[in-house]
Amino acid sequence: RAWPEAPRPVSADALLAERALDGDPLARAALHDRVAAPLQAAGGGVLETVRAVLNSGGNLEASARSIFVHPNTVRYRLKRAAELTGVSVTDPRGSWTLQVALALARLDDRSLWY
Template identity: 80%
Template sequence: RAWPGAPRPAMADALLPERALDGDPVARATLQERVALPLQAAGGEVLETVRAVLASGGNLEASARALFVHPNTVRYRLRRATEITGVSATDPRGGWTVQVALTLAALDQDRSLWH
């Protein structure tokens, strides 16, 4: 019910964001290992670009202006992010997946500072 348009039957990996948000620790760890950590390891420019694209609602030109780069640079970095994670941040479902993964990673990082 969390993803009304999900294919039936849905593979468990297709529902990683929903499962992670529902408290599934395996889904949460898998999302971070497959998406957030590789993006963080790719370097600041790739991660910064993905975040800018998500913040702009997928508008590549607005993202390029915010980053002070050419739109083709944004496209190149997004291709790199997709190669690294297997998830396209410009696809609505992919963007949701990346956003959830990055948010959960940030929350876990903050939580580790508290303990």
């Protein structure tokens, strides 16, 4: 059971992170195309901000301090990230999806097997 507390039924897209981790190549590609790639292409510190928020456990003020910007800048960039990906870092499920997408993208960038 990938998401035991999920509402039923659950679409396959809602389980992209779990499917990608389970080895589904289509889910991994979709997760990259829908989440990681738009963040990487966004510029303007969007990806850096998402990573900072994930690393701070969702603390926006600590994230702002870590990347030397105002907390409102963090909020703006997170809104932009959600617009680009359809995933919100402030939602626990969204945070999980972003963490998986970015971790897999990082692995893909340095993998010896591709």
